[in-house]
Amino acid sequence: MSNNQTAAGNGEPRSVPHFLNGHTEAGSGSRSGDVFNPSYGTVQARVGLAEPALLEQAVAQAKAAPPAWAALNPQRRARVMFRFKELIEAELNSLAELLSSEHGKVVADAKGDIQRGLDVVEFVCGIPHLLKGEHSESVGTDIDVYSLRQPLGVVAGLPPVHLPAMIPLWMLAPAIACGNAFILKPSERTPSVSVRLAELAIEAGLPAGILQVVHGDKVIVDAILDHPDVKAVSFVGSSDIALYVYQRGAGMGKRMQCMGGAKNHGIVMPDADLDQTVADLIGAAYGSAGDRCMALPVVTPVGHETAERLRERLVAAIAKLRVGVSNDPDADYGPVVGAAHKARIEDYIRMGVDEGAELVVDGRGFTMQGHENGFFLGPTLFDHVTPTMRSYQEEIFGPVLQIVRADTLEEAIALPSNHQYGNGAAIFTRNGNVAREFAAQVQAGMVGINVPIPVPVSYHSFGGWKRSAFGDLNQYGTDSIRFFTKTKTVTQRWATHDDVIDQSFVIPTMR
Numbered sequence: 047m048s049n050n051q052t053a054a055g056n057g058e059p060r061s062v063p064h065f066l067n068g069h070t071e072a073g074s075g076s077r078s079g080d081v082f083n084p085s086y087g088t089v090q091a092r093v094g095l096a097e098p099a100l101l102e103q104a105v106a107q108a109k110a111a112p113p114a115w116a117a118l119n120p121q122r123r124a125r126v127m128f129r130f131k132e133l134i135e136a137e138l139n140s141l142a143e144l145l146s147s148e149h150g151k152v153v154a155d156a157k158g159d160i161q162r163g164l165d166v167v168e169f170v171c172g173i174p175h176l177l178k179g180e181h182s183e184s185v186g187t188d189i190d191v192y193s194l195r196q197p198l199g200v201v202a203g204l205p206p207v208h209l210p211a212m213i214p215l216w217m218l219a220p221a222i223a224c225g226n227a228f229i230l231k232p233s234e235r236t237p238s239v240s241v242r243l244a245e246l247a248i249e250a251g252l253p254a255g256i257l258q259v260v261h262g263d264k265v266i267v268d269a270i271l272d273h274p275d276v277k278a279v280s281f282v283g284s285s286d287i288a289l290y291v292y293q294r295g296a297g298m299g300k301r302m303q304c305m306g307g308a309k310n311h312g313i314v315m316p317d318a319d320l321d322q323t324v325a326d327l328i329g330a331a332y333g334s335a336g337d338r339c340m341a342l343p344v345v346t347p348v349g350h351e352t353a354e355r356l357r358e359r360l361v362a363a364i365a366k367l368r369v370g371v372s373n374d375p376d377a378d379y380g381p382v383v384g385a386a387h388k389a390r391i392e393d394y395i396r397m398g399v400d401e402g403a404e405l406v407v408d409g410r411g412f413t414m415q416g417h418e419n420g421f422f423l424g425p426t427l428f429d430h431v432t433p434t435m436r437s438y439q440e441e442i443f444g445p446v447l448q449i450v451r452a453d454t455l456e457e458a459i460a461l462p463s464n465h466q467y468g469n470g471a472a473i474f475t476r477n478g479n480v481a482r483e484f485a486a487q488v489q490a491g492m493v494g495i496n497v498p499i500p501v502p503v504s505y506h507s508f509g510g511w512k513r514s515a516f517g518d519l520n521q522y523g524t525d526s527i528r529f530f531t532k533t534k535t536v537t538q539r540w541a542t543h544d545d546v547i548d549q550s551f552v553i554p555t556m557r
């Protein structure tokens with residue numbers, strides 16, 4: 047693709063358009079953001095950062111569209127989603143290349159990113175069933191009660207930088223299938239995949255205006271949060287911004303669902319299958335350069351001997367890791383997403399050293415021939431990290447694995463439980479009782495038992511605890527259907543006799 051040229055810095059950066067009312071639109075704002083190719087460290091595209099006037103236009107168009115879409119019987123909406131899924135599948139390779147070129151994750155991982163989003167599109171193909179309400183017959187004389195699930199109208203999604211297909215699809219698929227119109231404001235650093243998804247949705251039969259893509263930064267986020275016609279906002283990103291978005295949106299009376307940062311722990315028991323555990327930990331800690339909210343950046347071996355054996359094997363496995371450009375099929379992971387992000391990770395490594403942790407493998411200073419400006423970092427491993435260290439308490443979001451040793455299972459469970467984040471936690475053991483105890487006790491929203499990245503399947507739902515999520519309802523699964531609909535409960539009486547019921551001044555009861 048011509049991107050190869052621009053990626054290497056030899057051509058004019060392309061422009062990423064907005065997508066409004068069924069077609070791409072350049073927008074007239076004067077501000078723009080750079081979209082890098084992290085493997086080269088060069089600007090490959092520019093994205094216009096919208097001003098509130100463009101959001102006004104997007105919301106007005108979106109508001110006009112859903113009555114007809116919502117009135118369509120749900121089976122017909124499901125057919126559009128089914129066709130949408132097929133079109134994405136047909137373009138999986140080119141979408142993955144585009145995604146990988148903007149984020150830096152390797153192409154195989156980019157395909158996984160799309161696939162986990164597609165799973166949710168597939169889930170909402172069952173929307174006729176998912177939207178069914180409840181019915182209670184004869185709750186009083188001639189009286190039945192039933193409930194309806196009705197769309198909210200215009201809703202919005204604010205995804206993060208590092209899952210540019212999966213999280214937009216997690217948000218938009220249930221919202222649209224429920225009969226809403228959706229304003230998608232992608233991360234300004236990885237914006238292009240969202241535009242292509244919107245084009246495919248139109249090709250699949252989605253009416254114009256139902257899926258609007260507006261690019262922008264804080265200006266447009268605030269405009270979305272303040273807009274009275276946007277009824278719900280789904281957000282995924284870092285915790286401070288998640289809390290800000292949650293509070294501002296909720297303050298405007300919107301329904302809010304805001305997922306934040308993470309620091310997931312993997313507990314390794316003395317009886318764990320160590321070969322499998324090390325393979326799992328390496329993939330979960332360094333895959334996608336650690337840029338995943340369900341990565342495992344902390345490992346807690348229980349007992350001195352387990353720690354020593356684990357450390358030795360981790361060092362050996364790290365030595366075999368291959369860092370490469372994002373379209374290198376042999377690379378295990380690629381660059382991180384940007385120069386500032388790379389510098390931030392390096393700062394955390396420096397901090398860990400200053401705090402007294404033992405730097406076992408140092409990933410700083412990694413360069414790749416021909417890609418000297420790429421945002422690469424080698425794998426880093428720390429041992430003897432302690433809970434009082436700031437580098438442990440905060441999210442690093444890079445290819446850095448920290449060993450925090452524990453003497454007992456109780457001590458190990460307390461680590462993720464007392465951490466400010468509570469997205470996921472995993473345990474590696476052969477003992478069912480220990481696994482059961484861990485699952486019952488640990489203070490985290492998603493638990494893995496011999497599973498390093500326990501992102502639930504699309505018909506369960508995704509969400510963390512503590513500062514990893516603000517709001518009540520999780521992403522996808524039946525929670526998402528509740529989030530994107532409002533319940534109306536109807537109490538009806540169809541009298542089967544002519545008796546007139548006396549007027550009453552007391553609250554109705556069914557006694």
Ligand code: NAD
Binds near residue numbers: 231263268307
């Ligand atoms: P981010 O918080 O910087 O950005 C997320 C979104 O917020 C983007 O759309 C961005 O444009 C917008 N934004 C940024 N600054 C803003 C501001 N000051 N005011 C209003 N809006 C603003 O996060 P990111 O760097 O894109 O993504 C990485 C983070 O996402 C990590 O912390 C990661 O753990 C988290 N994450 C969490 C989950 C989860 O489900 N818990 C899933 C994926 C990622």
